Structure formats: C-alpha cells, structure tokens
Amino acid sequence: MSLRDSLKKLSGESLIYGIGQVSGRAVNLLLVPLLTRVLLKQQFGVADLVTGYSASLLLVLVFGMDGALARFFYEQPDSATRKRMASSSFVFRLVTSVSIASLIVVLAGPLAERLMGGAVYAKYLRIGAMTLPFTLIVLFCNDLLRVTFQPWKFVALNVTQTVLVGGLTIYLVVGQKLGVVGVLYGKLLGDGLAALLGVLLSRHHLRPLVDRALLRRMLGYGVPLVPVAFAYGIIGSVDRWALQHFASLDEVGTYALAIKFFAVVTMGVSAFQLAFMPFAFARAQDPEAPRLYARVLGLYVAIATAGALAVGLLAPLGIQLLATQDYAAASRPALWLAFAAVAQGAYYVAALGINLSLRNRLLGLSAGGAALLAAAANLVLVPRLGAEGAAMATCAGYVTSAVLTYVISQRVYPLPYRGARLAALFAVGVTLGALAVRFAPAGAAGAAVRMGSLVLYALVAWKSDVWKDRGALRHRPVAT
Numbered sequence: 001m002s003l004r005d006s007l008k009k010l011s012g013e014s015l016i017y018g019i020g021q022v023s024g025r026a027v028n029l030l031l032v033p034l035l036t037r038v039l040l041k042q043q044f045g046v047a048d049l050v051t052g053y054s055a056s057l058l059l060v061l062v063f064g065m066d067g068a069l070a071r072f073f074y075e076q077p078d079s080a081t082r083k084r085m086a087s088s089s090f091v092f093r094l095v096t097s098v099s100i101a102s103l104i105v106v107l108a109g110p111l112a113e114r115l116m117g118g119a120v121y122a123k124y125l126r127i128g129a130m131t132l133p134f135t136l137i138v139l140f141c142n143d144l145l146r147v148t149f150q151p152w153k154f155v156a157l158n159v160t161q162t163v164l165v166g167g168l169t170i171y172l173v174v175g176q177k178l179g180v181v182g183v184l185y186g187k188l189l190g191d192g193l194a195a196l197l198g199v200l201l202s203r204h205h206l207r208p209l210v211d212r213a214l215l216r217r218m219l220g221y222g223v224p225l226v227p228v229a230f231a232y233g234i235i236g237s238v239d240r241w242a243l244q245h246f247a248s249l250d251e252v253g254t255y256a257l258a259i260k261f262f263a264v265v266t267m268g269v270s271a272f273q274l275a276f277m278p279f280a281f282a283r284a285q286d287p288e289a290p291r292l293y294a295r296v297l298g299l300y301v302a303i304a305t306a307g308a309l310a311v312g313l314l315a316p317l318g319i320q321l322l323a324t325q326d327y328a329a330a331s332r333p334a335l336w337l338a339f340a341a342v343a344q345g346a347y348y349v350a351a352l353g354i355n356l357s358l359r360n361r362l363l364g365l366s367a368g369g370a371a372l373l374a375a376a377a378n379l380v381l382v383p384r385l386g387a388e389g390a391a392m393a394t395c396a397g398y399v400t401s402a403v404l405t406y407v408i409s410q411r412v413y414p415l416p417y418r419g420a421r422l423a424a425l426f427a428v429g430v431t432l433g434a435l436a437v438r439f440a441p442a443g444a445a446g447a448a449v450r451m452g453s454l455v456l457y458a459l460v461a462w463k464s465d466v467w468k469d470r471g472a473l474r475h476r477p478v479a480t
Contacts, residue, residue, distance in 0.1 A: 046121065081214070104126075105126050308341065359412055365408060374394060
C-alpha cells in the first residue's frame with residue numbers, strides 16, 4: 001500500500017472513529033446548557049470535581065492493558081489465541097476495577113476530606129466509585145472493537161452510551177430534581193447499561209478464561225505504563241484540586257465549563273489517536289512506515305493546531321450559547337485547554353518509537369517531569385490567575401510531556417520527524433490565539449481580529465509544507 005493510500009485509509013478510519021467519539025463525548029456538551037442553568041455554579045463545580053477525579057483514576061486502572069492489547073494482538077498466530085488474549089485482559093480489568101471501587105467506597109470519607117475539602121462530599125465519591133467498573137468495561141469493549149476493526153459497532157456503542165447517560169441525567173436532574181446526585185447517578189446507570197451492550201457486541205471475541213502466559217506478557221508491557229498513567233492523572237486533576245483549595249468552588253465551576261472546550265478538541269484528537277495506534281502497529285514492519293509516521297505527525301500538528309485555535313477564538317460565542325453570563329470568564333482558560341488537547345495527542349505519535357522498541361519504562365521520565373511541572377505551575381499560577389492559571393498550567397504540562405517524550409523516543413528509536421518545525425508551528429498558533437483573546441476589542445472589530453489570526457495561522461501552516469515529504473522528512477537516512 002502506498003503512502004497516499006495509507007494516509008487515506010487512516011483518514012477514513014479517523015472519520016469513523018470521530019463519529020463515535022463525537023457521539024460518545026457529546027453528552028459533556030449537550031448537558032451544559034441544562035446543568036449551568038439548573039445547578040448552582042458551585043454544584044456544577046462539585047459534579048466536575050468528581051468527574052475529573054474519576055477520569056484521572058481511570059487512566060491508572062487501565063494498567064496499560066489497552067496499549068498492550070493493541071501492541072500484541074496482531075502478533076498472535078491465530079484467532080483462538082487472540083480471543084484468549086482479549087478474554088484475559090477483560091477478566092483482569094473486571095477484577096481489578098471492582099476491587100479498587102470497593103476500596104474507595106470504604107474510604108470515601110477520608111478521601112472526600114483530602115480531595116474535596118469535607119466529608120460531606122463522601123456520597124458523591126461513592127457514586128463515582130461504583131461507576132468505575134462499568135466505565136472500564138465500556139472502555140475495554142471500545143479497545144477490542146478497534147483492534148478487531150469493527151468501527152461501526154464502536155460507533156453504535158458510543159452513541160448508545162451518550163443517549164443513555166444524557167437521557168437519564170436529564171430525567172434525574174430535571175424530572176426528579178436530584179441535583180449533583182442526579183448527574184452522578186445518570187452516569188452510573190448509563191455506563192452500566194452501555195457496559196452490557198459492549199459485552200454483547202464483543203461476545204464473539206470473549207471467553208470465560210484467563211491465559212496466564214498471555215496475561216503476563218500484556219502486564220509486562222502495561223505495568224510500566226502505570227506510573228505514566230498516574231502522572232497524567234495528576235496533570236488531569238491537580239488543576240481542579242488547586243482551584244478548590246486556593247480559589248473557590250465558583251472558580252471550579254468556571255473551569256468546569258472551560259474544560260468542555262478541551263473536550264471539543266479532544267473529540268478530534270481521540271478519533272485520530274484511536275485510529276492511529278492500531279494502524280501504526282499493524283504497519284510497523286513496512287519499510288515505508290517511518291516516512292508514513294513522519295507525514296502523519298506533520299499533518300496532525302498542522303490541522304489540530306488550526307482546530308484548537310478556531311475553538312479558542314470562538315469560545316466567547318460558545319459560552320454565550322451554552323451557559324449564562326456568570327460563566328463568561330471561562331473563555332480565556334478555554335483557549336489554553338484547547339491547545340493542551342493538541343499537545344496530548346502529539347504525545348501518542350511522539351511515543352511511538354518507545355512503544356515499538358518495547359522500552360515503555362522510559363515514558364515514566366517524560367510523564368513524571370510533565371506532572372511535576374504541571375503541579376508546580378498550578379501552585380504558582382492558580383492563586384494569582386484562578387481558572388486561567390490552572391488552564392495555563394495544564395497546557396504547560398501536556399506540552400512538556402510531548403516534548404520530553406519526543407526527545408527520548410528519538411534517542412532510542414529515531415524516526416524522520418521534523419520536531420523543530422512542528423514545535424514552531426504550534427507556538428505560532430498558541431501565540432496568535434493568546435494575543436487575539438487578550439487584545440481583540442468587542443464587536444465586529446474583535447471578530448475581524450480573531451478571523452485575521454486564523455487566516456494568518458493558515459498562511460504560516462501552508463508555507464511550512466509539513467504535509468509534504470520535504471516538510472515532514474529529513475534528507476538523510478534514519479536508522480529504524
């Protein structure tokens with residue numbers, strides 16, 4: 001398959017997975033106009049605190065088994081072995097998630113004191129903990145449907161999950177007037193029903209068994225990723241923790257709306273990521289693979305940065321449509337969080353060399369460094385800038401992660417990337433966005449400034465030629 005054909009295939013698969021991601025994450029956006037009007041700003045912030053902590057914990061509870069399944073699934077000699085591998089991963093995820101969730105339920109009181117500022121919030125943590133096993137089952141089914149190349153079942157599962165969570169949340173919050181509890185119970189019941197559907201869609205690849213040898217191999221690949229996941233969990237949750245401790249729940253509420261713009265960009269980034277990883281591993285032995293990876297990274301940075309810039313510049317309008325005037329201050333942190341999502345996606349392509357060389361322990365260095373920087377930046381910026389400071393710190397953490405991972409990966413498994421050019425293009429996008437958001441006047445003049453910033457970025461990206469071989473490749477051979 002030629003480079004052009006491979007890129008077309010990746011684009012098509014990204015589009016299909018994008019449909020699934022948009023539907024799967026759409027509930028985060030569709031519920032915003034309702035929740036920001038029905039809940040107090042502090043209540044909206046509390047719901048987001050629990051959701052954020054749960055999302056960070058999920059990163060750890062996967063135990064790197066998603067990456068292990070994608071890495072080794074295609075190397076298995078026959079269908080029966082692949083089914084044993086998938087089944088072993090499923091049983092492991094089920095047992096560990098139920099065990100950890102049970103422990104959190106027991107310790108909810110002390111955890112609520114430390115994480116949320118009072119034992120009164122323990123009931124919310126308990127509901128969040130009970131949701132974890134169901135969410136992890138849905139994530140596993142998504143992983144399995146991807147590696148078995150069943151994108152339309154992937155879409156069906158995510159669409160159903162969105163309808164269930166959204167519908168149940170509306171019923172419980174509006175119909176039953178349960179407030180924050182209604183938001184969390186909507187997620188619990190919706191993910192529980194979606195987990196049943198996921199198992200049904202994946203049933204042909206699952207058996208009630210555990211192959212210890214295959215499980216050990218997957219854990220050997222995945223366990224070194226646990227510290228990495230823990231570090232990214234810190235990046236994804238320390239911002240809310242800092243806001244709750246050094247600012248106020250009102251600031252958490254503002255940030256909770258801004259983070260939805262992170263989710264908007266992440267929809268596209270995740271679609272690319274979900275398609276890219278199986279795509280990349282399945283073609284790892286192809287002599288043209290290094291050139292293909294380089295062009296993919298170049299296209300990703302150029303297009304994703306343009307998307308983040310557009311989302312950040314349109315954030316004020318989006319906030320007017322989604323929420324009340326009380327949330328107007330969310331526009332500035334929204335810009336930084338949009339670019340944070342781009343950096344997060346770049347990390348996965350940058351880490352490919354480390355994945356292919358089976359040296360995943362090295363990812364702990366970049367993740368640990370990024371987590372430390374994000375935590376320190378939150379401590380410095382949040383007391384001074386509130387929600388915008390938290391967003392800047394989160395963006396800095398993800399950018400640091402991508403840069404450090406790129407440097408380490410190029411040392412152990414060089415690929416023909418053009419890192420400096422791509423970093424410069426990303427920096428241009430961030431600079432244009434920050435200047436436009438801060439200095440653009442109100443009204444038509446401000447709209448013209450924002451549009452001009454987007455056009456200027458497009459011109460710079462076009463001149464960079466990152467989607468062409470001469471822009472994405474070095475002119476010297478690279479060992480692979």
